[in-house]
Amino acid sequence: MIDLDITSLAEWSGAVDRPLVIAGPCSAETEHQVLASARALAELPVDYLRAGIWKARTRPNSFDGIGDEALAWLVRAGRETGLKTATEVATARHVEAALEAGLDLLWIGARTTANPFSVQEIADALRGSDVPVLVKNPVSPDLALWLGAIERVHAAGVRKLGVVHRGFSSADQTRFRNKPMWDLVIELRRMIPNIPILNDPSHISGRRDLIHGIAQRAMDLGLEGLMIEAHPDPDNAWSDAAQQVTPERLGEMLDYLAIRHESSDDVDFNTALERLRQEIDRVDADIVEVLSLRDRVVERIAECKSANNVTTLQVSRWNSLLEDRMAKAEELGLSRDYIKSLYEIIHQESIRRQSEIMSVLKDVPAVPS
Ligand code: PEP
Ligand code: MN
Numbered sequence: 001m002i003d004l005d006i007t008s009l010a011e012w013s014g015a016v017d018r019p020l021v022i023a024g025p026c027s028a029e030t031e032h033q034v035l036a037s038a039r040a041l042a043e044l045p046v047d048y049l050r051a052g053i054w055k056a057r058t059r060p061n062s063f064d065g066i067g068d069e070a071l072a073w074l075v076r077a078g079r080e081t082g083l084k085t086a087t088e089v090a091t092a093r094h095v096e097a098a099l100e101a102g103l104d105l106l107w108i109g110a111r112t113t114a115n116p117f118s119v120q121e122i123a124d125a126l127r128g129s130d131v132p133v134l135v136k137n138p139v140s141p142d143l144a145l146w147l148g149a150i151e152r153v154h155a156a157g158v159r160k161l162g163v164v165h166r167g168f169s170s171a172d173q174t175r176f177r178n179k180p181m182w183d184l185v186i187e188l189r190r191m192i193p194n195i196p197i198l199n200d201p202s203h204i205s206g207r208r209d210l211i212h213g214i215a216q217r218a219m220d221l222g223l224e225g226l227m228i229e230a231h232p233d234p235d236n237a238w239s240d241a242a243q244q245v246t247p248e249r250l251g252e253m254l255d256y257l258a259i260r261h262e263s264s265d266d267v268d269f270n271t272a273l274e275r276l277r278q279e280i281d282r283v284d285a286d287i288v289e290v291l292s293l294r295d296r297v298v299e300r301i302a303e304c305k306s307a308n309n310v311t312t313l314q315v316s317r318w319n320s321l322l323e324d325r326m327a328k329a330e331e332l333g334l335s336r337d338y339i340k341s342l343y344e345i346i347h348q349e350s351i352r353r354q355s356e357i358m359s360v361l362k363d364v365p366a367v368p369s
Helices: 009-013 031-041 069-081 092-101 116-126 143-155 182-191 201-205 208-221 247-256 267-307 315-331 336-362
Strands: 020-024 048-050 084-089 105-108 133-136 161-165 197-199 225-229
Touching: 020 031, 020 247, 031 048, 031 069, 031 247, 048 069, 069 084, 069 092, 084 092, 092 105, 092 116, 105 116, 116 143, 133 143, 143 161, 143 182, 161 182, 182 197, 182 208, 197 208, 201 208, 201 225, 208 225, 208 247, 267 336, 315 336
Parallel strands: 020 048, 020 225, 048 084, 084 105, 105 133, 133 161, 161 197, 197 225
Antiparallel strands: none
């Protein structure tokens, strides 16, 4: 666990018993577009108006943001509608300009979080200011890099601190622009239990039809807020057009979200849950028992193979085993992917154990696992 002194979200954002919502266009394009976004979003349960001013684009010669000029548009939109304002900062100069303009919240983008030099430069520029800062996850699924960025910003004295899960680049072809990794988010929650975690379903999905479902997943997990891209004319947005929604659609989505709580006072619910948890505990005890039985068979296989100088791995056996287990799982209503990942771990351990046992039998020095 990492012990950080963090101000609670309720204290600085006003979001109590509901998610904090940051919404607005991917990029500030024109003063009119920023004002039109703000006016429509101010009618919704939205706390902060977001807009990118300096955009880190993947390829040159794309629209890379309006720059400093747009700061005044955001400030004016905030003043006119009562919304607080937020933008992304990637350099110390961005921080200085945003603070000077009086923006209410800053976030560090995924590409920037990935670079400790940049994060340190930003943290140094934030020293002495009271502005809330959100650290988006780095592009790659590297929890240490994310934690390091959070620690750098915290060490600079920022206490109104939070993070945003915006998904991760992945070599696998997935339905997502940036694959959500809920396991990493849960691990972050375990490591720093008091840091507010927001979810950015827009950058995770890359497409507007998936935003609602991802936002609900985040609420199911008990995350504290959402950052969602909304634009008055999404199809003609200058960046990230496919993932932006109209303020109207955003309103419908927010209306429809089920907001969950970590626990309930309902006695019947608590009794039923306790009973089900005992059931799960018994099933889990059986699983561990069965895994140990399996391990004993693996030992005998290792002895057999060792005596006959046969390799630990037989690819065709592994393929047919996996296919068989996936098919069985499917018959029982489990997903093939779930059983595949599980068996990858089980099989990897079987191979490691066989090698370990075969080494002992042949008196080969052990390799640490
Ligand atoms: C953004 O919020 O517009 C943005 C560029 O996000 P990310 O850093 O998550 O890619
Ligand atoms: Mn964007």
